[in-house]
Amino acid sequence: MAFGKGCHLHLIDGSAYIFRAYHALPPLTRKSDGLPIGAVSGFCNMLQRYIDGNANGSDAPTHVAVIFDKGSHTFRNDLYDQYKANRDEMPEDLRPQIPLTRRATEAFNIACKEIEGFEADDIMATLACQARDAGGRVTILSSDKDLMQLVGDGVEMLDPMKNRRIDREGVMEKFGVGPERVVDVQALAGDSVDNIPGAPGIGVKTAALLINEFGSLEELLDRAEEIKQPKRRQTLIENRAQIELSKQLVQLDRDMALDFTLDDLEVRDPDPDKLLEFLAEMEFRTLSKRIADALHVEAPVIMDTDPGGTEVEGPADLPFAPETYERIRDMDALQRWIDRINERGYVAFDTETTGLNEMQADLVGISLAVDPGQACYVPLTHRAGGADDLFGSDDLAEGQLPLDDVLAALKPVLEDEAVLKIGQNMKYDAKILARHGVAIAPIDDTMLMSYAMNAGLHGHGMDALAERYLGHTPIPIKELIGSGKSQVTFDRVDIDEAVKYAAEDADITLRLWQRFKPQLHQNQVTTVYETLERPLVPVLAQMEMAGIKVDREVLSRMSNAFAQKMAQLEDEIHELAGEKFNVGSPAQVGEILFEKMGLEGGKKGKTGKYSTPADVLEDLATEHDLPARILDWRQVSKLKSTYTDALQDHIDPDTGRVHTSYVQTGASTGRLASTDPNLQNIPVRTEEGRRIREAFVAEPGKVLLSLDYSQIELRILAHVAGIDALKAAFRDGQDIHAMTASEMFDVPLDEMTPEIRRQAKAINFGVIYGISGFGLARNLRIPRAEAQGFIDRYFERFPGIRAYMDDTVSFAKEHGFVQTLFGRKIHTPEINAKGPGAGFAKRAAINAPIQGTAADVIRRAMVRMPDAIAGLPAKMLLQVHDELLFEVDEDAADKVTEVARDIMEGAAEPAVKLDVPLIVDAGRGGNWAEAH
DNA sequence: CTAATCACG
DNA sequence: GACGTACGTGATTAGC
Numbered sequence: 011m012a013f014g015k016g017c018h019l020h021l022i023d024g025s026a027y028i029f030r031a032y033h034a035l036p037p038l039t040r041k042s043d044g045l046p047i048g049a050v051s052g053f054c055n056m057l058q059r060y061i062d063g064n065a066n067g068s069d070a071p072t073h074v075a076v077i078f079d080k081g082s083h084t085f086r087n088d089l090y091d092q093y094k095a096n097r098d099e100m101p102e103d104l105r106p107q108i109p110l111t112r113r114a115t116e117a118f119n120i121a122c123k124e125i126e127g128f129e130a131d132d133i134m135a136t137l138a139c140q141a142r143d144a145g146g147r148v149t150i151l152s153s154d155k156d157l158m159q160l161v162g163d164g165v166e167m168l169d170p171m172k173n174r175r176i177d178r179e180g181v182m183e184k185f186g187v188g189p190e191r192v193v194d195v196q197a198l199a200g201d202s203v204d205n206i207p208g209a210p211g212i213g214v215k216t217a218a219l220l221i222n223e224f225g226s227l228e229e230l231l232d233r234a235e236e237i238k239q240p241k242r243r244q245t246l247i248e249n250r251a252q253i254e255l256s257k258q259l260v261q262l263d264r265d266m267a268l269d270f271t272l273d274d275l276e277v278r279d280p281d282p283d284k285l286l287e288f289l290a291e292m293e294f295r296t297l298s299k300r301i302a303d304a305l306h307v308e309a310p311v312i313m314d315t316d317p318g319g320t321e322v323e324g325p326a327d328l329p330f331a332p333e334t335y336e337r338i339r340d341m342d343a344l345q346r347w348i349d350r351i352n353e354r355g356y357v358a359f360d361t362e363t364t365g366l367n368e369m370q371a372d373l374v375g376i377s378l379a380v381d382p383g384q385a386c387y388v389p390l391t392h393r394a395g396g397a398d399d400l401f402g403s404d405d406l407a408e409g410q411l412p413l414d415d416v417l418a419a420l421k422p423v424l425e426d427e428a429v430l431k432i433g434q435n436m437k438y439d440a441k442i443l444a445r446h447g448v449a450i451a452p453i454d455d456t457m458l459m460s461y462a463m464n465a466g467l468h469g470h471g472m473d474a475l476a477e478r479y480l481g482h483t484p485i486p487i488k489e490l491i492g493s494g495k496s497q498v499t500f501d502r503v504d505i506d507e508a509v510k511y512a513a514e515d516a517d518i519t520l521r522l523w524q525r526f527k528p529q530l531h532q533n534q535v536t537t538v539y540e541t542l543e544r545p546l547v548p549v550l551a552q553m554e555m556a557g558i559k560v561d562r563e564v565l566s567r568m569s570n571a572f573a574q575k576m577a578q579l580e581d582e583i584h585e586l587a588g589e590k591f592n593v594g595s596p597a598q599v600g601e602i603l604f605e606k607m608g609l610e611g612g613k614k615g616k617t618g619k620y621s622t623p624a625d626v627l628e629d630l631a632t633e634h635d636l637p638a639r640i641l642d643w644r645q646v647s648k649l650k651s652t653y654t655d656a657l658q659d660h661i662d663p664d665t666g667r668v669h670t671s672y673v674q675t676g677a678s679t680g681r682l683a684s685t686d687p688n689l690q691n692i693p694v695r696t697e698e699g700r701r702i703r704e705a706f707v708a709e710p711g712k713v714l715l716s717l718d719y720s721q722i723e724l725r726i727l728a729h730v731a732g733i734d735a736l737k738a739a740f741r742d743g744q745d746i747h748a749m750t751a752s753e754m755f756d757v758p759l760d761e762m763t764p765e766i767r768r769q770a771k772a773i774n775f776g777v778i779y780g781i782s783g784f785g786l787a788r789n790l791r792i793p794r795a796e797a798q799g800f801i802d803r804y805f806e807r808f809p810g811i812r813a814y815m816d817d818t819v820s821f822a823k824e825h826g827f828v829q830t831l832f833g834r835k836i837h838t839p840e841i842n843a844k845g846p847g848a849g850f851a852k853r854a855a856i857n858a859p860i861q862g863t864a865a866d867v868i869r870r871a872m873v874r875m876p877d878a879i880a881g882l883p884a885k886m887l888l889q890v891h892d893e894l895l896f897e898v899d900e901d902a903a904d905k906v907t908e909v910a911r912d913i914m915e916g917a918a919e920p921a922v923k924l925d926v927p928l929i930v931d932a933g934r935g936g937n938w939a940e941a942h
Numbered sequence: 943c944t945a946a947t948c949a950c951g
Numbered sequence: 952g953a954c955g956t957a958c959g960t961g962a963t964t965a966g967c
Contacts, residue, residue: 595965596946615945617967623947648948652962677959681951688961691950699949723951723958776957785957849956857958861951865959891951891959 013073013272015145020071021134023152024078024122027056028111030171032104040293043528046103047292050110054289054297056170057118060151062304071149073141073275076115077133080124080427083877086259093259096205099921102537106530110292112428113355117288119280121270126427128266131156135262138165140272155184156204159192159262186218194227197257206259207252209245216242227257282307328383330482335513336386337505339409344419347378347386351423354380356430358520359450361439362512364499367686368441369555369662369669373413374501375508376420379516382524387509387516388416393501407505417446424450432456432523434472434515437674440551453547456519459526461675462539466827466837466858470675476518479525484518485511538834541921542866543674545873549886550672550682552876557667558689558887558897564705565654572650579643586636593643596622603630603637625788649693653702660687672889679858680834680865681891690890694942706938713900713934715884716941717910718893720929721746722864723778729925730831730859731814735807740926747771753807754800773804777811778860780853815856822855830862831922832870867928868892871917878913882906895938907932 013019031052038048057076064070086093100108115122125133131154138148138160146164150157153169158181161167167176174180181189185196198217200208212220220237224230231250237243246253282305289298290310302309338344351357358379363371374392379385390413395403423429425448433439436455443450460470468474476482490503490511500508530536584590587606591598600620604612609630615621624641631638660668668687676683684690692706693699708714724746728736739749748762751770757763769790776786783798790797805812819841822828827837836858840851868889875886875894883899884906894914898906914930935941 592965594963597965617945619946619966621946644947648963651964652949656962673960676961679959681959683960684950685961688950691948691961693949695950718951779958780956782956784955789957846955849954850958853956853958861959864951893951 013141013144013146017072017141017144017146018069019137019141019146019148019272019275020074021137021148021150022060022074022076023130023134023150023154023157024076024111024115025130026152026154027053027076028104028108031056032101032107037103040528042293044532045528046107046531047110049104049107050114050292051294051297053111054114054292054294057114057120058297058301060170061118071277073272074277075121075123075137075275077130078112078122078124079130080128081126084127084129086129089258090255092205094204102534103531105540106536113288117280117285119278119285121275123270125266125268128263132263132266133268135160135264136266136268137272139264144272156196156260156262158184159189161189185214187221191221191226193257193261194221196260197227197253200256201260204259206256208256209249209253211245212242227253280305286310330514330517331383332485332510332514334383335509335517337509338386338388338411341411341415341419344388344411344416348419348423350380351378351429355428356380356432357423358385358432358516358523359424359439360433360512360515360519361442362500362508363442364501368438368671369665371442372501373442373446375512376416377512377516379513379520382521383517385513385517385520387512389505389508390416391501392503392505392508395502409505417448421448424448427452430454432519434519434522437547437551440547441555444551444555451548453544454523454527455544455547456522456526457675458543458547459523459530459539462535462543463526463529463533463835464837465675465680465835466678467839472515472518475522480518480521482518484514487511533835535833535835538832541873542680542832542834542869546674546869549872549876550674553886553888554669554671556885556887556897557662557665557669558895559666559707559709560657560661560668561705561707562658562661565658568702568705569650569654572646572654575646576643576650579639579646583636583639583643586639593640594647596620599640607634607636609634645696645698649699649702653693657687657705670888678836679862680830680836680869681861682889689888692938700939703939703942704937708897708936711900712897713903713936714938714941715896715898715903715906715910715932715934716893716938717896717907717914717930717932719864719868719914720931722867722892722928723860724774725924725926725928726831726860726863727778730863731810733808733810737925747774750774754803769800773800777804778857780815780856782849782853818856818859819852828855828859830859830866831918832863832866834862834866836862864892867917868894868914871914874913874917875910878909879906882909895941903934907934
């Protein structure tokens with residue numbers, strides 16, 4: 011039935027329903043796996059009550075929809091960055107229930123609508139106006155006062171809890187004006203819940219009085235001079251802009267572009283099978299029974315499972331059967347999979363490629379899985395001839411679909427907000443797909459789930475996870491492509507073999523996901539996963555794809571200079587030693603120094619060879635030239651082989667830039683790791699090394715912009731250990747090392763010497779690392795007893811530090827993990843071990859919350875950064891633990907600095923309010939050396 | 943494949 | 952009382 015006269019549209023405020031349900035019910039969890047489902051349960055009950063109510067009433071709707079908010083950033087945030095800024099973050103156990111409420115709505119066969127970047131209120135406003143214009147009636151099921159502006163001319167509201175209708179009179183009662191002037195009153199009165207500023211000192215009562223007197227807000231503002239009360243007059247004149255902004259914020263968008271029509275919202279009867287299947291999945295026994303009765307069908311049997319006890323026989327225990335995986339040969343078969351995926355709402359996804367470099371590797375095939383044991387592989391560009399054919403063939407093998415056709419068919423699903431794509435290390439697949447114009451989203455990643463739950467316990471690669479959690483050893487890739495010199499690329503692999511391998515990966519990923527998903531809550535790391543891991547994937551992918559421009563000429567010239575210098579040093583060294591030997595061999599260096607020359611300090615490692623680290627050679631260098639020259643040679647050799655030579659090989663031939671890969675699960679503390687190449691250890695400490703950064707350049711007309719947190723770990727230490735003196739020093743912007751030195755050595759600040767300050771600095775850093783007398787002594791080159799004296803004195807002056815360390819270690823001993831301020835867990839399995847390992851584990855446990863919290867802070871900044879700099883001519887390129895590097899149009903550098911600095915300095919909030927300010931230093935220049 | 947060394951925060 | 956120690960990474964090279 012087309013919507014028109016005589017029709018009656020119901021609009022249900024989905025988000026309000028969810029929050030009501032959440033707060034009305036205790037935190038119920040699904041019995042089988044602990045998934046929180048309280049809000050879903052309440053939501054379903056409310057929907058059922060709503061349907062029951064309509065069945066008996068004479069005023070039943072002809073059309074109905076549940077409308078949800080989608081995305082946290084809307085046009086209102088663009089108008090006013092503080093919009094809804096004081097809202098608490100969504101509770102951890104509610105977040106995973108949000109998608110389930112969408113599924114619940116669909117299970118009830120009620121239209122479920124949301125539009126990215128818009129609030130439900132705007133969609134409801136648009137629909138209400140369309141319905142009214144078509145001559146129908148509208149009831150909005152909500153008590154939200156923001157919706158009252160829509161009332162009138164056949165539009166009413168109904169408070170579903172109090173069952174009270176709100177019409178024109180109701181609105182008059184609430185706001186003192188009619189619906190058409192509600193926004194004017196709201197603009198003046200403001201709203202603390204949504205953080206609408208309004209006019210200071212003016213509430214609803216006064217606002218209504220003024221509006222009624224002048225007729226409209228615009229009239230009032232234009233004739234503000236006529237207001238009798240001087241205070242009020244001044245407020246309105248002074249805050250005109252703020253009031254006008256407030257009006258824009260409260261005014262609902264009644265004219266949104268919708269991708270559906272009123273006709274799509276027609277009331278439909280639920281499909282009993284689908285509805286009951288969903289309720290059974292949620293394990294809602296009572297509700298299932300009640301609904302089954304109402305629909306006159308049999309209620310499903312919901313098994314009692316035994317949480318935490320023996321594993322319940324389930325699909326995850328299905329044996330792996332590689333020969334049952336499907337090989338996709340035609341578009342019909344592919345379409346059947348796409349249909350299944352759409353029905354399901356999720357799919358495990360994996361790509362096979364010709365290499366590990368996402369910028370260069372070519373797509374070879376795609377695998378999909380929707381149920382354990384149900385997986386397929388779509389071969390795309392396998393070559394004819396196979397792996398045994400020495401010469402290979404560039405012709406495509408038979409029985410494959412054209413890559414473009416397959417991607418065109420899959421693209422809508424891969425980009426569908428309603429279909430979750432599950433992967434293991436999805437950043438890789440996302441980058442491959444991005445090169446084919448597919449922006450995969452939303453995603454879940456089993457590697458990141460494992461990392462959020464089990465950092466510090468074990469690795470998070472697919473093979474390790476399959477072994478550990480599924481008791482299954484995946485087919486080794488080496489069986490297909492070989493290893494070493496005879497290794498081939500995946501496109502040379504026989505397709506039938508590839509099916510078994512590739513589809514198995516998707517199958518494993520799906521099974522891991524089914525296992526991990528509910529465990530996130532049980533481990534209380536849902537927020538960590540949802541805010542620090544999952545949203546970082548697209549951010550890192552963008553940074554990696556952007557890359558940084560590296561000037562090959564600069565590197566090449568430096569390499570030549572280094573080669574000359576090495577040859578020269580080598581001659582000197584051989585001369586001094588009296589014989590030729592390999593300077594690059596620590597064993598040979600040890601022989602020469604400690605046996606031939608008979609120098610002191612030679613220690614042998616477990617291999618029986620002399621050890622010759624830099625600090626030992628430095629000690630010897632005060633007396634002898636040879637160790638000094640060897641140190642010089644090593645420095646040059648390092649710079650050449652690791653940097654000036656190796657970096658040139660990493661310049662991408664297509665982009666002329668270097669594209670690193672970040673390993674999100676690389677460090678147990680939450681830090682990122684950078685590989686191929688590692689751009690997080692480019693030299694900076696020595697002048698000679700720092701010059702390598704001159705090769706990292708901005709494009710013409712642009713600059714590199716470096717923003718780094720100042721002393722972030724020490725600031726976090728001051729906060730978590732609660733050291734008032736340190737906190738005060740940071741708040742006052744003092745020199746923290748000088749202040750520490752002054753406190754410890756009783757030297758007034760104005761008499762501070764660089765040497766005393768240097769020692770205090772070493773102690774401050776030592777504390778972060780879990781200080782020991784031995785370590786400090788070695789670092790400062792002072793007797794161990796003296797170092798211990800420093801430490802004792804430090805603990806005496808800052809007793810909170812010792813308490814923090816003791817508390818952290820005992821927490822680790824009791825729980826087996828430590829935590830960051832943002833809830834990240836770092837497991838410490840060795841903490842209760844005896845022997846030499848105990849000391850390591852203790853210091854790691856002390857360091858992890860500090861290093862990890864700093865890592866969380868910059869991750870939060872990175873997640874927010876793309877939105878913050880959207881529209882600015884700027885790209886975020888690199889992260890170096892406490893630094894972010896951007897490439898920016900020269901004339902936008904000031905603006906970007908301001909925006910990015912705000913994001914970084916405010917990154918802890920609102921989740922954590924630090925007792926110390928976070929300060930970000932900025933620099934810029936044509937190359938990285940100038941910017942840093 | 944591992945140990946030694948050294949680059950970074 | 953002795954033991955062995957700063958925290959977190961990755962790349963390169965030598966040498967088995």
